[in-house]
Amino acid sequence: xxxxxxxxxxxxxxxxxxCCALLVAQSPAPSPRGLDPATLLSPPADSWPTYHGxxxxxxxxxxTQITPDNVHQLTVAWTFQSGAGAQIKxxxxxxxxxxxLTMPDNIWAIDARSGRxxxxxxxxxxxxxxxxxxxAAVYKDTVFLTTPxxxxxxxxxxxxxxxxxxxxxxxxxxxxxxxAPLLIRNHLLVGVSGDFDNLPGTxxxxxxxxxxxxxxxxxxxxxxxxxxxxxxxxxxxxxMTGTYDHDLNLVYLGTGNPTPVLxxxxxxxxxxxxxxxxxxxxxxxxxxxGFQVNPHDxxxxxxxxVPVLVDGxxxxxxxxxxxxxxxxxxxxxxxxxxxxxxxxxxxxxVNWAKGIDEKGSPIPDPAREPARDGRLVAPNEGGGTNYxxxxxxxxxxxxxxxxxxxxxxxxxxxxxxxxxxxxxDYNVHGKGMLRAxxxxxxxxxxxxxxxxxxxxxxxxxxxxxxxxxxAANSVFALRTGDGATLWHSTIGRVGNGPITYELDGKQYMxxxxxxxxxxxxxxxxxxxxxxx
Amino acid sequence: MGGETxxxxxxxxxxxxxxxxxxxxxxxxxxxxxxxxxxxxxPDADIAAIIAFIHDAKAKADSLxxxxxxxxxxxxxxxxxxxxxxxxxGAGGCAKCHSPTGDFAGLANRLQGLQLFQRMLYPGGRGxxxxxxxxxxxxxxxxxxxxxxxKVAYRDEFLIAITDAAGYYRSWPMSKVKVTLDNxxxxxxxxxxxxxxxxxxxxxAYLQTLK
Numbered sequence: 180x181x182x183x184x185x186x187x188x189x190x191x192x193x194x195x196x197x198c199c200a201l202l203v204a205q206s207p208a209p210s211p212r213g214l215d216p217a218t219l220l221s222p223p224a225d226s227w228p229t230y231h232g233x234x235x236x237x238x239x240x241x242x243t244q245i246t247p248d249n250v251h252q253l254t255v256a257w258t259f260q261s262g263a264g265a266q267i268k269x270x271x272x273x274x275x276x277x278x279x280l281t282m283p284d285n286i287w288a289i290d291a292r293s294g295r296x297x298x299x300x301x302x303x304x305x306x307x308x309x310x311x312x313x314x315a316a317v318y319k320d321t322v323f324l325t326t327p328x329x330x331x332x333x334x335x336x337x338x339x340x341x342x343x344x345x346x347x348x349x350x351x352x353x354x355x356x357x358x359a360p361l362l363i364r365n366h367l368l369v370g371v372s373g374d375f376d377n378l379p380g381t382x383x384x385x386x387x388x389x390x391x392x393x394x395x396x397x398x399x400x401x402x403x404x405x406x407x408x409x410x411x412x413x414x415x416x417x418x419m420t421g422t423y424d425h426d427l428n429l430v431y432l433g434t435g436n437p438t439p440v441l442x443x444x445x446x447x448x449x450x451x452x453x454x455x456x457x458x459x460x461x462x463x464x465x466x467x468x469g470f471q472v473n474p475h476d477x478x479x480x481x482x483x484x485v486p487v488l489v490d491g492x493x494x495x496x497x498x499x500x501x502x503x504x505x506x507x508x509x510x511x512x513x514x515x516x517x518x519x520x521x522x523x524x525x526x527x528x529v530n531w532a533k534g535i536d537e538k539g540s541p542i543p544d545p546a547r548e549p550a551r552d553g554r555l556v557a558p559n560e561g562g563g564t565n566y567x568x569x570x571x572x573x574x575x576x577x578x579x580x581x582x583x584x585x586x587x588x589x590x591x592x593x594x595x596x597x598x599x600x601x602x603x604d605y606n607v608h609g610k611g612m613l614r615a616x617x618x619x620x621x622x623x624x625x626x627x628x629x630x631x632x633x634x635x636x637x638x639x640x641x642x643x644x645x646x647x648x649x650a651a652n653s654v655f656a657l658r659t660g661d662g663a664t665l666w667h668s669t670i671g672r673v674g675n676g677p678i679t680y681e682l683d684g685k686q687y688m689x690x691x692x693x694x695x696x697x698x699x700x701x702x703x704x705x706x707x708x709x710x711x
Numbered sequence: 712m713g714g715e716t717x718x719x720x721x722x723x724x725x726x727x728x729x730x731x732x733x734x735x736x737x738x739x740x741x742x743x744x745x746x747x748x749x750x751x752x753x754p755d756a757d758i759a760a761i762i763a764f765i766h767d768a769k770a771k772a773d774s775l776x777x778x779x780x781x782x783x784x785x786x787x788x789x790x791x792x793x794x795x796x797x798x799x800x801g802a803g804g805c806a807k808c809h810s811p812t813g814d815f816a817g818l819a820n821r822l823q824g825l826q827l828f829q830r831m832l833y834p835g836g837r838g839x840x841x842x843x844x845x846x847x848x849x850x851x852x853x854x855x856x857x858x859x860x861x862k863v864a865y866r867d868e869f870l871i872a873i874t875d876a877a878g879y880y881r882s883w884p885m886s887k888v889k890v891t892l893d894n895x896x897x898x899x900x901x902x903x904x905x906x907x908x909x910x911x912x913x914x915x916a917y918l919q920t921l922k
Contacts, residue, residue, distance in 0.1 A: 353777065375777035528904065546908060552789040553782070553828065555903065555911050586903040588828065590782050599777020605825070608833040608900055630867055651867035667869055 211277040211288055211297065211336045213320040216364050220425055224681045227273040229420075230314050230359040231568065232678060236422035236487040238570040240679045243642040244686035245701060250644060250656045250666045252701055256687060257294030259696040261287070267691035268311040268674040270359065270568070270636070274336075276682065278689070279322055280696060283309040283357070286324045288339060291682055294698060298339035302326050307355045308372070311674075313420065313566070314359030318367065318387035325356035329371050331385060345390040347371055348381055353599075359420045363430060363461040366393060370417040370432070374479070375599040377438045380415030380453065384464055394464030398434040398452045410448030410475075414438035415455070419483040419566060424499070427516060429458045429467055431488070431501055435481035436473070441549045441591045441602025449474040454482045456503060456511075458518060468518035471540050472505045477548045478531065478589060479560045479604070480507040487571050487578065493521055493619060502618055504569055504580040506562030507531070509541055510621050524621025526614055527563030528584035531556055549591035549602050559587030559606045561632055568636035568676040570645070572659050577615040577624060579645055579659070581633040585609030611650050613637070615662060625662035636676020638688075646688060648673025654690045654697075670697055721769040732762040784824035787915060795917030798910055803902065805914070808895060811921050814842070818921040828915055832903065835896045847894035849873050854887060863892070 214228055222228050224242060232238055245253065261267060261282060269281040271289075277297060278289040284305070288297040307327025316323045321342060322334045328350040333342040347369055348354035353376030361368040367387040380398030385391065398415035400406045409415075414437040421432035437446060437453035454473030457466055472482045487502045493512065501515035508529035512522040520539025532541035547556050561583060569580035586609075591602035613627040635648030644665070645657040654677065655667035670692030677690040688699045720726050729735045739758055742750035753761075799805040809815050821842075822830055829836065834844035846862040851871060853859065861873035864880055871890050872882035 377777075530904070551786050552912055553787065554908060555832065555906055557903070586832070588832070590780070590786070592786065595780040596776075600779045601777075603780045603782055605829060606836065607829065608836055608903060610900070628868065649868060653867065653869065655868075664868065669869075 212275040213336055214274045214317045216318060216362055219362060225273075225276070227271070227678045227680050228317060229272060229362065230270050230316070231420065231422065231485065234423040234425065234488070235571075236485045236568075237489065237573075238568050238637060238676060239572060239639045239641070241641045242679055242681055242686045243640065244681070245640065245644065245679075245688065246642040247644060247658050247665055249701055253656075253666060253668075253688070253699040254702050256685075256698040256700040258698070259287070259289050259294040259296070261285075261694045261696070263694050265309075266311075266634075266672055266674040266693055267696060268634070269314040269691075270676050271678055271689055271691075271696065272315055272317065272359075273678070273680050274317045278696075279315040279317065281312045281315050281324060281359075282694075283307075283312045283327050286315055286322065286334070286339070288322075288336075289696070291680070291687070291698075294696070300324070300332075300334055300339040300341075302330075302332060305350075307350055310355070310357060310372075312357050316360040316362050316367065318362050318365075321387060323360050323367060323369075323387070325358045325360065325369060327355050327357075329354040329356045331356075331360070331367075331369055331390065333387075333390060343390045345385070347383060348373075348378075352376060353378055354381075356418075358418055361420050361423070361430070362387065363423055366461050368421065368430065368461070370419070372416050372418040372435070374414065374416075374436070374438060374440055377413040377598055378416070379413055380417060380434055382417045382432065382459075382464070384461070396457075396459055396464040396466070398455070398457065399437070399450075408451040409437075409453070410446045410450050412437035412446040412450035412453055414440070415450075415453035416481070417483065418481075419485065422486050422488050422501075423461065424488055424515060427499070428460065428462070429515070430461045431456060431458050431486040431515065433481065433483040433486055433503065433505075435483050436476045436479050439597045439599060439601035440479050441477055441589060441600060441604065442595065442597050443475060443477040443548050443591070445597040445601075446475075450476070454480065454507070456482060456486050456501065456513065456518070458515070470511075470513055470518040470520065470538075472503065472509065472511055473507045474540050475543050476507070477543070477591075478507075478556060478558075478587075480505070480558070480562050482506065483566070484564060485568050487569060488515060489571055489573070489618070491573070491576070491618075500618070502571065502578055504564050504578065504582070504616070506558070506565055507541065508558045508563030510578070510580075510616055511539070512618055512621075513539075522619070522621055525563075526580065526616055526621070526623065527582045527612075528557040528586070529563065549589035549604065551590065551592040553588040553590050555586060555607070556589050557586045558583065559585035559609055560604050561585055561606065561609060567634060570637040570639040570676075571618075572639040572645070574641070574643070575615075575659055576618055577659065578618050579613065579615045579637050579639060579647075581629065581635060581637060581647060582612050582614045582626075583609045583632045584612065585632065613645075613647055613657070613662070615645075615659075627657060627662045627664070633673075635673035635690075638677040638679060640679060646677040646679075646690065648677075648690070648692075652692065654692065671695060720765050726765055726769055729762070729766075732759065735762050735765065782825045787824055787828060787912075788919075790909075790912030790914070790916030792913070792916040792920050794909070795913035795915065798914055799917055803910065803914060804898065808898065815918070815921050819919050820922055823919075827918060828911075831915060831918060832911065833896070833899050835899075845895050847892055847896070849893075850891045851883060852889040852891075853883070866892075
């Protein structure tokens with residue numbers, strides 16, 4: 180373990196956090212205003228107040244000013260230069276005209292009309308894992324930031340000053356957090372990560388006013404508790420933001436892979452509830468149902484990808500559905516009232532399953548488990564998809580996901596042990612494709628070559644547009660119906676999902692390229708049509 | 712865990728082979744434009760500091776108990792070389808492009824173990840060392856009707872760039888030209904979906920005999 184990480188923990192316990200923080204406030208500044216949690220049930224068009232934009236995870240906007248006919252005229256309204264060397268991977272959120280954008284250890288409040296910085300908060304230097312950051316959350320007058328050393332920091336929405344700072348999980352044990360918290364009424368749900376140590380899958384609900392823990396959900400048993408279902412596995416971290424159905428009062432989360440990661444023999448059985456979609460009561464943290472998309476994983480394929488909530492028809496009957504394109508290369512449709520499977524189909528190259536069982540879960544083929552001399556397996560560790568958000572377009576019924584056909588070689592031998600990674604794996608080749616899946620059949624209606632493995636999420640709009648990015652530094656707009664390219668701009672590696680909102684009668688589309696956030700709109704005066 | 716953008720340098724074959732910056736320095740200075748990494752014009756002292764940091768991070772990662780493990784050459788000796796030779800010359804189609812007495816003569820002296828395994832499966836990926844894989848060749852038909860052929864310097868949905876016969880970089884919008892590609896690595900990609908577990912170990916065993 181890393182001794183410098185211990186040193187830092189001692190330091191923060193003896194010094195007031197605020198004095199370590201770099202706080203840059205500029206004046207005069209507009210004073211950001213707060214968020215009523217009830218707004219999240221029906222977010223207004225001038226907002227994107229939570230990671231997915233709303234509770235459904237559909238990343239679909241009803242805005243229609245930017246259309247297939249005028250998207251080629253998009254122009255840059257403003258850019259925000261983070262000045263940081265790292266890539267922006269977060270989804271910005273927008274509350275009352277102010278954007279909150281995160282990177283590891285950093286959060287900026289930015290004027291959504293101009294891109295001007297209002298304030299910035301920088302967390303003290305720490306030895307946590309700085310792999311990326313997904314985004315912030317807002318509750319009333321408080322903005323929340325999770326940190327690489329697994330703290331939850333509450334900041335004053337007006338000026339970014341620290342209100343309180345609590346530990347989510349012990350960084351010394353190997354936890355870190357990149358999580359964009361999910362707010363449900365007065366519950367702030369926060370997840371963590373940690374694959375290099377054998378740690379129980381941990382999701383905590385905090386009181387957003389005080390930082391007190393309300394409940395903890397463990398996807399695998401914590402130390403010292405009887406283990407009836409996990410087969411000895413730890414892991415199953417819930418590091419992505421969940422979705423929520425208000426009528427059913429259920430929050431849905433994808434759980435991560437089991438640990439030890441590549442050593443399967445030491446943890447026999449399905450290893451519940453790793454590699455699963457779980458439905459919890461947000462008031463108590465109790466499990467209502469679980470569906471395992473990835474029983475007995477041995478390839479680092481977590482099921483943390485977005486559980487997208489859709490109300491529609493399936494096989495002729497109205498259904499409340501949950502859809503996930505999972506990292507193991509399979510697309511799932513579930514009945515979200517009870518977790519029963521409606522459809523399981525591959526959407527990317529897969530060679531690891533012997534078939535689908537009666538409950539709808541793929542059956543792992545033991546011949547594709549990591550072995551001493553290596554096994555060639557599809558997908559690779561990066562997966563058939565990953566954290567990048569998909570989008571569901573209700574008009575076409577298409578579930579659009581940044582997919583990858585990838586192959587990797589996976590190794591495990593007893594000498595690798597039973598702690599943390601416990602094996603070795605290497606990517607061989609991956610090809611990225613944006614794929615539009617018909618949810619009732621799992622059939623791919625169209626696909627769009629994006630080069631190598633993508634890192635961009637997807638946004639669809641009611642005007643029939645799909646925004647995303649390729650592996651070659653371009654953001655693009657496609658026609659949702661058939662995937663035809665309508666517009667693009669080379670802005671740097673797109674590392675997040677685009678978002679959209681309307682302010683002062685103008686629709687904006689926000690997307691990050693490298694370390695820069697770009698805001699696109701239509702020109703003030705539309706260009707005259709070309710002379711004929 | 713994993714799957715984030717950017718390779719894990721603590722597990723990079725190039726970093727493992729680097730001796731005081733001999734492999735890393737050119738990558739920092741020249742960048743890898745095809746993978747989105749720009750060239751860095753930095754003073755020598757800064758580059759030396761970056762290289763020291765990377766080696767330090769690798770040493771720490773290697774010492775962590777729960778970190779990723781490694782593969783030994785001895786682990787990879789399970790194949791049948793005769794079956795591998797038959798696959799190489801027959802069903803695998805390897806002999807269409809490669810010859811044990813031509814480009815593969817002495818191959819096992821240049822590449823061993825995991826490096827050879829990775830290069831065998833996909834020469835354009837990881838598993839460095841030996842001769843670089845051939846670049847794809849593009850023939851670009853211009854609006855005038857003329858054609859230019861050269862090694863692909865860059866390609867995405869919107870732009871094609873080649874290095875022409877005289878060594879100059881030339882690029883065109885994809886919308887203005889017609890491009891024909893000859894990528895010898897396509898056969899390797901197609902083969903990934905066809906290999907059985909025995910095939911990959913048998914071919915590897917055969918390649919290890921080419922000394």
